[in-house]
Amino acid sequence: MxxxxxxxxxxxxxxxxxxxxxxxxxxxxxxxxxxxxxxxxxxxxxxxxxxxxxxxxxxxxxxxxxxxxxxxxxxxxxxRRGGDSNPPLGSLYSLFREVDAQGIRQRSIVLAQEIVTWAAAAEELGLEPDTPLFHLERMRLADELPMAHDRVWIPAEVARPLLEVDFTVSGLYDELAAQCGVSLAGGRERIAAVIPTQRDRDLLTVPADVACFQIERISTVQQRRMEYRHTVVRADRYSVLAEWSPQGYTVAAEPLDGPPKASAET
Missing domain, CATH: 1.10.10.10 (Winged helix-like DNA-binding domain superfamily/Winged helix DNA-binding domain)
Known part of the structure; x- marks a missing residue:
């Protein structure tokens, strides 16, 4: 031994x-x-x-x-000492984790990384409409094939240091903890099947007859809303998995069997 x-x-x-x-x-x-x-x-x-x-x-x-x-x-x-040793189980988190576990290479194309004001996101965070927000928009790729279109808003007073981070390979939550000293503690997600917008369809190279999952997440720190995330995921490559037991109920996401398939438009 x-x-x-x-x-x-x-x-x-x-x-x-x-x-x-x-x-x-x-x-x-x-x-x-x-x-x-x-x-x-x-x-x-x-x-x-x-x-x-x-x-x-x-x-x-x-x-x-x-x-x-x-x-x-x-x-x-x-x-880490004590507390919950299990990772947060949100379906979006679980999707990226499961893709990693299968040995599929992930990277991101950063479309926007800036300070903005957007009333709708500020409202989701419980802030005034003109509150400055850090905005990160990425295309998430798995083995170079489009997986998800991901957009995040976090109060700029907290996340301004993230303007200098290279998010092509870095994880947002890791950098939020390392650069800003903030670890998200909980939250909620809303998952819906949607017809993608034309922009999402173009970015994800989604065929005309394919719908998508839309995931909206609000993450919190000590009951303060810290992150609003809006993500559109290709539904022909990934599924949502629910598990329940006497101990509780969880929802996660996973890639469909086999490697992601390229569409004719990829």
């Missing part, structure tokens, strides 16, 4: 990405009781595992999503 302080070399001949191997290795050590005093920094992990800083950051991002560690700008990372 190996101890929590023993460093296992990563297997560069394995088809599993190095970041996934590192995530698995750090999870093993965490579950064995390692890092009781402090969690190693990025450079320490780079040296210990002979990997790039990108590999380390991606592994740490997945550990944050799994709620095993927390991070903040200027403070590094630390082991």
């Amino acid at each position: 190996t101890g929590p302080d023993e460093v296992h070399a990563l297997d560069r001949s394995s088809p599993m990405p190095l970041w996934a191997q590192l995530q698995q290795e750090l999870t093993r050590r965490l579950q064995a009781g390692a890092f009781d005093q402090e969690f190693p920094g990025e450079l320490e992990l780079v040296e210990a595992y002979a990997v790039s800083r990108y590999t380390v950051r991606e592994a740490l991002r997945r550990l944050r999503e799994s709620r095993l560690i927390d991070s903040a700008k200027g403070r590094g990372s630390w082991v």
